[in-house]
Amino acid sequence: MAQDVWVLGTHMTAFGRYPDQDAVDLATNAALGALDDGGVAISDMDILACGTLFQANAGMGQQVQKQIGQTGIPVYNVSNACATGATALRTVIMAIRAGEADLGLAIGVEQMGKMGLLAGGARKEKNVYEPSGRYGAVMPIDGILGTDTMPGVFAQAGMEYANDNDGVGFEQFAKVAQKNHAHSTLNPLAQYQKEFSLEEIMGSPMQSYPNTLLMCCPTGDGAAACVLVGEERFATLSREQQSRAVKISASVLTTDPYVESGAMQPDVNTLTRNAAQAAYEQSGVAPGDLSLVELHDCFATAELIHYDNLGLCEPGGAGDFIDRGAPWRDGETPVNVSGGLISKGHPIGATGVANVYEVATHLRGEAGDRQIEGANVGLAHVIGLGSSCGVHILEKSGIS
Amino acid sequence: MGQQSSRWGNLPDVQIPLVDYLVLGDEPHLQANECANCGARFFGRRNACAHCGHREFNPVRVSDTGTLRTFSIVYRAAPTIPTPYVSAIVVTDDGTSVRSNLINIEPDPSKISLGMKVKLDTYVVGTDDDGQEAVAFGYAPV
Numbered sequence A: 001m002a003q004d005v006w007v008l009g010t011h012m013t014a015f016g017r018y019p020d021q022d023a024v025d026l027a028t029n030a031a032l033g034a035l036d037d038g039g040v041a042i043s044d045m046d047i048l049a050c051g052t053l054f055q056a057n058a059g060m061g062q063q064v065q066k067q068i069g070q071t072g073i074p075v076y077n078v079s080n081a082c083a084t085g086a087t088a089l090r091t092v093i094m095a096i097r098a099g100e101a102d103l104g105l106a107i108g109v110e111q112m113g114k115m116g117l118l119a120g121g122a123r124k125e126k127n128v129y130e131p132s133g134r135y136g137a138v139m140p141i142d143g144i145l146g147t148d149t150m151p152g153v154f155a156q157a158g159m160e161y162a163n164d165n166d167g168v169g170f171e172q173f174a175k176v177a178q179k180n181h182a183h184s185t186l187n188p189l190a191q192y193q194k195e196f197s198l199e200e201i202m203g204s205p206m207q208s209y210p211n212t213l214l215m216c217c218p219t220g221d222g223a224a225a226c227v228l229v230g231e232e233r234f235a236t237l238s239r240e241q242q243s244r245a246v247k248i249s250a251s252v253l254t255t256d257p258y259v260e261s262g263a264m265q266p267d268v269n270t271l272t273r274n275a276a277q278a279a280y281e282q283s284g285v286a287p288g289d290l291s292l293v294e295l296h297d298c299f300a301t302a303e304l305i306h307y308d309n310l311g312l313c314e315p316g317g318a319g320d321f322i323d324r325g326a327p328w329r330d331g332e333t334p335v336n337v338s339g340g341l342i343s344k345g346h347p348i349g350a351t352g353v354a355n356v357y358e359v360a361t362h363l364r365g366e367a368g369d370r371q372i373e374g375a376n377v378g379l380a381h382v383i384g385l386g387s388s389c390g391v392h393i394l395e396k397s398g399i400s
Numbered sequence B: 001m002g003q004q005s006s007r008w009g010n011l012p013d014v015q016i017p018l019v020d021y022l023v024l025g026d027e028p029h030l031q032a033n034e035c036a037n038c039g040a041r042f043f044g045r046r047n048a049c050a051h052c053g054h055r056e057f058n059p060v061r062v063s064d065t066g067t068l069r070t071f072s073i074v075y076r077a078a079p080t081i082p083t084p085y086v087s088a089i090v091v092t093d094d095g096t097s098v099r100s101n102l103i104n105i106e107p108d109p110s111k112i113s114l115g116m117k118v119k120l121d122t123y124v125v126g127t128d129d130d131g132q133e134a135v136a137f138g139y140a141p142v
């Protein structure tokens, strides 16, 4: 039986724009913060995993070592779309479970600046049409044969759910964004901390129906890190370290299994359902036990369908779930009390670690104004198109 | 051909399909690679089946008619793409999912209904310096 793994220390930078810092600065700040928070040093670490998407070939983990300590430990630089941070975390967890490490550091970082629309590549003018690529295309097909833009792809995922289930439409999707913007006003680490009315959200510029601008996550910069420790070393730690540590009850990564429509429209559902089911089985936690959930609301349409995929609502009941206020911070299952990606921001590589930071901070009772009182178990979910899904379930230490 | 059909007629040398799974001619249609083992259908070049791993495929003609599975009205796109446009996933009558745009329809959510019947149509999407026309496909309301 592989040993349990705990989050010993965690830290995240505020998400936003950092024109005067580079990604190494951001990752370093998160790493040092997590080490300090856990009461350990870089010299205690047996492994380091660092996730970044847009600088995936930059050796980011080694660049961080050059700033905080070149101790010669193995570094794994990982990249896995929007599941990059969760993959870094899981890399360290696997190393500890495998018995190759007692303590490890997982970092997620991204510096995106103002990248604008995340879409398929711009079209190049060709003088003479010649078929190329796997589809023998004579020009880029994005915008001619459907959309590759992220707001559009996730809009279609939401509208597919609306096709299959009653009581889901533009207003239900907009209510998701209304909730997350409201939640963000309590989170000083969020990129945007402004409340909007439902009318303002539905009336903001349409990006990809039914996702308006205020229903889309912004681009931004930021980093988050976790120090993880295995059970054996955990037993040797101080009482204070043990009481603030958070147990990782489940750690799962899945990819999208074959479905008929998958090559045409990325299936973000099946892999999330599979990851959630495996995580609930690993942990023995049921959806109704969750004190809070941080899920991947890259777009409002995405959050709504994940209520169902994660089993937070009755099958087909995501529309009613948001209509009755269930995912608000004072509702049945608070979802994205951080403000979510829509308000907190989505520096891609950082997101899957920052979600775990958020849940852990509540379980420790250290979330300040946004604290969910009595939180004892939480779930963090991310999904990257391509696709990969990470789910982590965390539990309060129980040691006082 | 649709109403935007070329003034050149259907001369073989002056038109080229946007993608190689669009077959032009008197009856433009889509052609899929169907797994010889499990029947899963794919567009474009294949190495093996994503469903069962089998390595042999047969070309099959895909039904021209189908229903609208999901859509989005896209307002932000690459500079050369006219907006707004209606992106869609259509499930053909023989059960094949196809991504394309809805054409000959207003980009207005009140005019588009999930499950509506649609039919394949083609149009010229661009002309290169040799006068060769690229022909794209879309789905229009029936």
Ligand SMILES: [Zn+2]
Pocket: B035, B036, B037, B038, B039, B040, B049, B050, B051, B052, B053, B054
């Ligand atoms: Zn097959």
